[in-house]
Amino acid sequence: MKPKDPAFSKSIIQVVEHDPPFTSSELNQVRTLYLDHVQGLDDLRELPQLKSLHIENSFFQQFGDIPIMKKLRTLSLYATRLTNLEGIEKLPGLYRFVLAGALVEDISPLLQLRELQSAHLKGNPLSSKSVHEIIPTLVERKIKVEFDPPEIWQLNRQMHERGLESSFRRSTNYCYFVGLTPSYLEKVEEDHLRLVVLTPDELREELKNENISAEEIADKYETDRETLKRKQNQEVADHQQVLQWIEDATVTDDGAESLVAFAERFSDATFMRESAEQLSEWGKSRGGVWNKNYRALPGWYFAYRRAIGSPQLSGKPACLFFDHAKDEQARKCLDDQPFSLTAIGAKSADLRRALIDRHGVFPIAYGGKDAGWMLGIKMVEDRHIYLFRKEEVFTWDFDPERLIAFESLAELFGSVSELRPAHNIDGILAALNDEPPEIDFDVAEHQKVKDAQATAAGLKSTIPKDQKEAISNLVEGFPELDFVCEDDSLLEYYEVLNQTRFPEWYREVRKTCAYMARNDRPTWLGFGDQNAGENLLMGRATIDSEFGQIMIEQERLLPICSGSHHFLAIRLDDEGDQQIYRGMIEEVGTKMFGTVKAFDSMAEMFNKITKVQTAENEEMVRKKAQK
DSSP, rough: OOOSSHHHHHHHHHHHSEEEEEEHHHTTTOEEEESSSSSOOOGGGGGTTOOOOEEEOOOSOOOOOOOOOOOOOOEEEEEOOOOOOOTGGGGGTTOHHHHHHHHOOOGGGGGGOOTEEEEOOOSSOOOOOIIIIHHHHHHHHHHHEOOOOHHHHHHHHHHHHTTOOEEEEEOOOOOOEOOOSSSHHHHSSSSSSOEEOOHHHHHHHHHTTTTOOOHHHHHHHBHHHHHHHHTTTTTEEOOHHHHHHHHOOOOOHHHHHHHHHHHHHHTSSSEEEOOOHHHEEEEEOOOOOOOOEEEEOHHHHHHHHOOOEEEEEETEEEEEEOOOOOOOHHHHHHHHHHOOSSSSSSSSHHHHIIIITOOOEEEEEHHHHHHTTEEEEEEOOOOOEEEHHHHHSSTTTTOOOGGGEEESSHHHTTTEEEEEGGGGSSSSSHHHHHHHOOOOOOOOGEEEEEEHHHHTTTTTTSHHHHHHHHHHHHHHHHSSSSSEEEEEEHHHHHHHHHHHHOOOHHHHHHHOOOOEEETTEEEEEEEEOOTOSOOOEEEOEEEEEEEEHHHHHHHOEEEEOOSSSSSEEESSTTTTHHHEEEEEEEGGTTOOOOOOEEEESSSHHHHHHEEEETTTOOOOSSSSOOO
C-alpha cells in the first residue's frame, strides 16, 4: 500500500522505518500515529488496529471519508481547519477526544459517542447551544469536559463572526493565538507551531481593525520561545553557563561531578532549569480535594533541577538514551527506550491521585511507546530512581522499589549515552509542549456491557442466593436495559483513586452487576417505598469530590448512589455489615450529619427498584414484580 497523502506516508515511515509501499502486516501493527500537515483522513482505513491518533497543523475541514474505526480510543486534534464533527460517530470506541484550536461550532455529534470519557474543546467558536446545552449534558453523563472561560470563548466567537479563521486559547501562564488559514498553517514548521502570545485586551484592540488578518496578528505578537520561558520562570543557557549553575547549586560533590561531566559530554546542547518558585509549585500534589497534605519535592531533587532541568537540541526538548542501569532487568527495560526529562509531574487527575497522593511517588521522566515507562522518585529523602510502567500505578500494592533503575540522579546523568531531538521519537509528543502526557486508565477495557438475556445467563454462582435472585428479578424487570459488570483490575483502580479498600462482598456484587445502563450510560434509580428519597444515580465507583473525601476518610462510608440531596452508602470498617445507609449530602461534614438504614442488604435495594430514568430522561417502569 502506498498512501495518497505524503504527510501520512511520512508518519508511517517513522514507525516501520522504510519508504512505501507498506505491507498489510506492517500497517496492522500500527497502534499510535502522529500526523502533521495532513490533507485528509482517507488513508486511515489502512490502519485497522489504530488506537491513538494525534493530528497537528492540518488542513482537512471535515471528517468526510473517515472510515469506521472501532478500536480508536484517543483522538487529538491540534490547530486544524475542522468545521464540524459530522462523521465522528464512526469512532464508536472513542474514549478521549481533544479538539484544541479548530473552527467547530456544533458539538452535538459527541452525544453519539457512548464510550466517551473526556473532551477538550478549547479554542473553538462553539455555539451558544453547544456551551449552554450540549456541554452540561455531557457533564451530566460524567464526561470530563474542558472548555474556554467566557472571556476567551467570546473572543473566539467574535473572530468567527468576523470571518477571521483563528483560535485563541489560554494556557497556564499566558494566552496565545493560532491562525487556521491555509497560508498560515503552510508556514508553520513541522512540530513547531508559531508562538503568538497576547492578552485578551490586546486581541480586542486588534479586532477593532476590520481588515486585520491572522498573519498580521501573528507577525506583531510572535514571541521568541526563549523569552517566553524566562517569563515562565524558566532559564535556558549553554553548557558554560550551566557550569556556573552547577557550582551555585547545593547538590552533593559526586552529583556535581556527574552534572559537569554530562554538560561537557553534550556541549552542543543547551540546558533549561526552573525557578525555585516553579519547583515549589510542582512539589504540590495538585490532586484537587485529595491534596490535604502539602508535599514538597525532596531537597536533593530540588537542588538538581536548579542545576540542570533538562537538555535541549536546537532549542527543542531532547530525549535521553541510557547505556547502563543498576540491574539486568532495568537495563533490558531501558535498552533503546527514550526518556524525556522536560516534563516533570503528573498532568492527568487520575495519575496525580494514584501516583502522588496514594503511592507518594513523583514522576520525573516519561518514556516513549505512548509513555508506557516512567522514572520516578519517592517524595522523601530516598535518592533512588525507580522505573515502572503506567499500568502498575493503578494497582493497590504498587511497589516502586521493585525495580531501581539508578542509585541516584548522579548515576542517571552518568549513564546517558545519547541525546536525540524529541520530535523524532515516537511517543514523546508531550515533550514538545513542555508538559507531562495524559495518562489515564482505560475503564472501558475492563467493563463488560451485557444485555438482559446475557446477564441472566451469566449470573455468578459465588454470590449469595438472595443477591443472585435479586439481580435475576431486576434483569427480568428491565429487559430493555444493559447491565454493566467490572473486573478486578477496574475495581482496584477505583480503590486506588478513592484510597480505600472495598468490602469483598461489594466487590463481588459489582463484578456481577455494577449498574444498569442505557446507551452505555448509567441510569437513575427510583424506589417505590421512598426509603432512598429522590431518584439516585448508581454508576462508576470513583469519588472525586469533597463530599466523597469526607465520607470515606472521616465517616468511613463509601457512597454507592447519589442524587441532588440524598445518597446511599455502605460501611467500610465492618465487612459483616452489608446494610445500605441513607443520608443527606448537605449535612456531610457538619455536626448534623447522620445516617439511617435504608435497606437491609444490596439484594433488598435491587428488589425495591421500581423504575429507572435514563440519561436521555426516558422513564421506564419495572415490568415484573420480584419473585
